[in-house]
Amino acid sequence: MSPEAAKLSLRGVRLARGGLPVLDGVDLAVAPGEFLALIGPSGAGKSTLLGVLAGLEKPDAGEVLLNGSPLTRPGLVAYMPQKDLLLPWRSVAANVALGLEASGVPKEAARKQARAALKRFGLEEFAHAPPEALSGGMRSRAALLRTALPGRDVMLLDEPFGALDALTRRDLQGWLLGVRDQLVATIVLVTHDVDEALLLADRVVVLTPRPARVVLELEVELPRPRTVRNEATGEFARLKGRLLSALGVAG
Numbered sequence: 001m002s003p004e005a006a007k008l009s010l011r012g013v014r015l016a017r018g019g020l021p022v023l024d025g026v027d028l029a030v031a032p033g034e035f036l037a038l039i040g041p042s043g044a045g046k047s048t049l050l051g052v053l054a055g056l057e058k059p060d061a062g063e064v065l066l067n068g069s070p071l072t073r074p075g076l077v078a079y080m081p082q083k084d085l086l087l088p089w090r091s092v093a094a095n096v097a098l099g100l101e102a103s104g105v106p107k108e109a110a111r112k113q114a115r116a117a118l119k120r121f122g123l124e125e126f127a128h129a130p131p132e133a134l135s136g137g138m139r140s141r142a143a144l145l146r147t148a149l150p151g152r153d154v155m156l157l158d159e160p161f162g163a164l165d166a167l168t169r170r171d172l173q174g175w176l177l178g179v180r181d182q183l184v185a186t187i188v189l190v191t192h193d194v195d196e197a198l199l200l201a202d203r204v205v206v207l208t209p210r211p212a213r214v215v216l217e218l219e220v221e222l223p224r225p226r227t228v229r230n231e232a233t234g235e236f237a238r239l240k241g242r243l244l245s246a247l248g249v250a251g
């Protein structure tokens with residue numbers, strides 16, 4: 001795919017932190033409407049890379065394009081950082097409305113949309129509660145809604161289910177699959193969970209340990225709609241083996 005045809009593209013992106021190289025010449029192109037998972041070991045540079053795609057981190061070298069033009073500032077794509085950052089002094093609805101407010105929707109209209117979204121996603125009774133009242137799974141759902149509501153056509157998600165127990169994680173993965181079907185968004189999801197990457201993504205990109213480079217790009221040709229039942233198939237096991245081997249975990 002040419003950088004011009006890609007929704008998002010990186011070419012030769014390098015970035016160092018405190019003298020240490022973190023990104024070591026990353027090339028990546030994300031197609032419009034694609035669901036891409038980025039996996040790599042802890043400390044590889046995944047969050048840094050997502051920050052570059054969000055326009056929050058400026059690389060030392062290389063090119064970052066959104067719709068074929070240089071990405072020069074944050075706020076053009078939706079971004080959910082690794083920590084959910086729900087503000088403790090704002091109600092759940094006010095937190096969910098933040099993304100809309102930041103994109104210029106007047107406060108009252110933003111709150112109204114937030115309450116409607118909470119209702120649609122089963123969190124209505126917590127609209128006026130503080131975030132402490134939410135379970136881990138509900139917090140993730142609220143943070144995802146905050147990210148998705150402004151309706152940007154690109155969503156960057158940094159380990160959105162990282163802090164959840166296995167069952168809640170399953171539940172939310174299913175939920176994200178459903179949300180995705182209702183959106184036409186391009187999604188880049190960072191995860192260190194190989195099963196999650198294969199369940200959700202159209203393509204998985206594996207990064208090396210820091211400094212990060214792309215070591216494998218794998219098309220996930222599992223049928224959609226997908227459910228956890230896909231994980232019992234031989235094709236799933238084959239893809240998982242390739243990912244683990246690229247991560248240096250097995251093989």
Ligand SMILES: Nc1ncnc2c1ncn2[C@@H]1O[C@H](COP(=O)(O)OP(=O)(O)O)[C@@H](O)[C@H]1O
Nearest residue numbers: 017018022041042043044045046047048049210
């Ligand atoms: N603020 C910082 N100052 C110095 N080094 C940092 C900073 N943030 C991250 N790093 C380094 O960059 C590397 C990549 O971090 P990060 O992108 O958060 O990795 P990942 O998300 O893959 O776990 C880490 O190994 C860490 O040592």
Ligand SMILES: [Mg+2]
Nearest residue numbers: 046047048082
């Ligand atoms: Mg990270």
